[in-house]
Amino acid sequence: MKKREVHASVKDERLIEKRREQMIKGAVTLFKEKGFHRTTTREIARAAGFSIGTLYEYIRQKEDVLYLVCDTIYDQVHIRLEQDIDTKQGTIESLKLAIHHYFKVVDDMQDEVLVMYQEAKSLSKDALPYVLNKENEMAAMFKKIIDSCVTKGELKLSEQEAELISHNIIVQGQMWAFRRWALQKLYTIDQYIELQTKVILQGVVEK
Amino acid sequence: MKKREVHASVKDERLIEKRREQMIKGAVTLFKEKGFHRTTTREIARAAGFSIGTLYEYIRQKEDVLYLVCDTIYDQVHIRLEQDIDTKQGTIESLKLAIHHYFKVVDDMQDEVLVMYQEAKSLSKDALPYVLNKENEMAAMFKKIIDSCVTKGELKLSEQEAELISHNIIVQGQMWAFRRWALQKLYTIDQYIELQTKVILQGVVEK
């Protein structure tokens, strides 16, 4: 799926990147605090360190900020996972590692994950599919790892089960952020990872 | 936790109940369609079948509608579960049945669950804890069932694991609603229930 372009009046690509970075950073903080709808464009501009006029040189509408935020967060998660995860190895150990890495990324980017989680639905009918696609890609990544394990005979799972477990892993990661009010009272991130990993793999691992 | 009272100017309790029902029904449809923030109070009134003035005879602020919606949805889920679920039996079968019932309720009330899921965060600092508490209660319900199973020796789980699995069950039910765009293409609700049940219980059941 092609990246949605967000229109900018300014030509200098370097500048665009820089300004958008400022913008997104400020926006994440604000969205986390008050949500997308309760945040004003002026606040975003101020948090980004420039004027409302300048903000609109780099976006067309307020919603573009939300899109950029969501897009960036996914990209960051993706990048961090791609660096560390080997989808083709096909060992239980590599799956465990992947889960571990993913959960750690969620923990590191809690605010961002939460924002994306809670605000993505405010995206227009136009931008939403693009973001949902990213979600799918992430599940697909775990699906690939699991498939490798199944192929290698390390796991015994039907196609449908494999698919389901991929989604479960993604959601159980996000859970750490969006149910923090309950979970983070009960476990440290490491305990959470250990327990979830155990629960996920118990019974499906070929002895 | 005591129920938060939403102020009404009208005195007739019967009427209040009736009007609020209309209100909530209309609001759920609208919130699902456009979210809480994009829905106007006028739209809520119209959808409920009365004027804006009348709406405000039954609430104090727009947020009250959201609170009533969330509160009602939880109550409905609760009521339906309480009817069908036996928390003290302590058999694997009763746990399976509980999961089955809960997932079915989520399936029946998809729109409501989705709305609550996506909009609850817009509740004020005042009302949010009350709603989160309801979430906790639901997890606690499954925790109780699992504990019964552990006591009876049907399941082999540490305290922490039992807690985690309760949360997983709750979230995996909600997933059916909030990841419908992915899951409902892959499975029917019955398949989903069967697979999740298998995945949840695999390995933890004492043979």
Place this chain on the structure above:
Amino acid sequence: MKKREVHASVKDERLIEKRREQMIKGAVTLFKEKGFHRTTTREIARAAGFSIGTLYEYIRQKEDVLYLVCDTIYDQVHIRLEQDIDTKQGTIESLKLAIHHYFKVVDDMQDEVLVMYQEAKSLSKDALPYVLNKENEMAAMFKKIIDSCVTKGELKLSEQEAELISHNIIVQGQMWAFRRWALQKLYTIDQYIELQTKVILQGVVEK
């Protein structure tokens, strides 16, 4: 000037009088506290001890309440002055006594005077002249007393001066209410009466 009629749906004249009395009493308190515009009809009804529906059985519009309040206050002041004041005696002593009585009435009815003073301007173009006329009548009363004194040779004043002093007396009475924040810190009502009387009469009294 003929009394403006305020329409009532109810026929029983006794009841009308009783209900309006309740209404006015409540309204004065409220108007004093928050002014006419910030007071709602519901509040007036509640303060009067009946429902909003009943209120509208005895008036046609909110403004009628204000009119009734103003009208009543003037009537009360008038009645109290008429009892005690002799306009034809023509002695300095009787003028002093009249001033004394008037100022005492203002002191007794401070809240009412204040309300009338501050809110009368909110009367419609229709009702205002009627109230202004009452003001004029009060000034005319003092004018008559002063004229008697002039005729008897007790005071030495031109027509224009007599007229002016009448108005001054009226306003200096009202001052006690509407500048209470300053005057009532400086004087007791008796001191105020004594001083104003002295200041008013000094130099105009024929030795």
Place this chain on the structure above:
Amino acid sequence: MKKREVHASVKDERLIEKRREQMIKGAVTLFKEKGFHRTTTREIARAAGFSIGTLYEYIRQKEDVLYLVCDTIYDQVHIRLEQDIDTKQGTIESLKLAIHHYFKVVDDMQDEVLVMYQEAKSLSKDALPYVLNKENEMAAMFKKIIDSCVTKGELKLSEQEAELISHNIIVQGQMWAFRRWALQKLYTIDQYIELQTKVILQGVVEK
């Protein structure tokens, strides 16, 4: 007493001054015609020559307009008096002149004085003391003049009498505006000044 700041979103101080001037001018006309409460913010904006959005760039709430109006009127009266009045000379002539100037200012600014007189009470508990203080300052000005005369032996008055007469002068000036419906039929401003001056000073001037 420090000047209450009215918040403006616009930064250019010059512009603020200009816009507020427009705003106040329009508001005075409207308030005089229909009172503060019956005037809408849209009307104020239109009368000022800009949009409702712009109006709110220069104030925070409707009440701010009223405050600015009152504040400005007092300032204008003050400025005009300070130019022309000498509080330390201590002659009867200087007192007469001061009265003359003050009454003339009231005559010139009738609409403004009336508005302030009738609407000031609608100010919030927060702003009211500030305005009352201005009233006090004006009375204090006349008090100073009178004290100078007493010191020089031109007037024979007790402290309390001096205080009272100051207040009388202030109110008798305002009377010209708020009892215009009666007084301006009877006298020209010059007659009014002459007569009031005579009445005020008669008997208190040391022969």
Place this chain on the structure above:
DNA sequence: AATGAATGAGCCTTCATTCAT
């Protein structure tokens, strides 16, 4: 006569967006 639920015009205020400088 009394009640109070229903109505909707209209108010104050916010805020995304534009555009002249």
Place this chain on the structure above:
DNA sequence: TATGAATGAAGGCTCATTCAT
């Protein structure tokens, strides 16, 4: 490129008034 003053549509909410019971 950057700024920020100007705009006005639109939203939340109030409250005088009506009318069926």
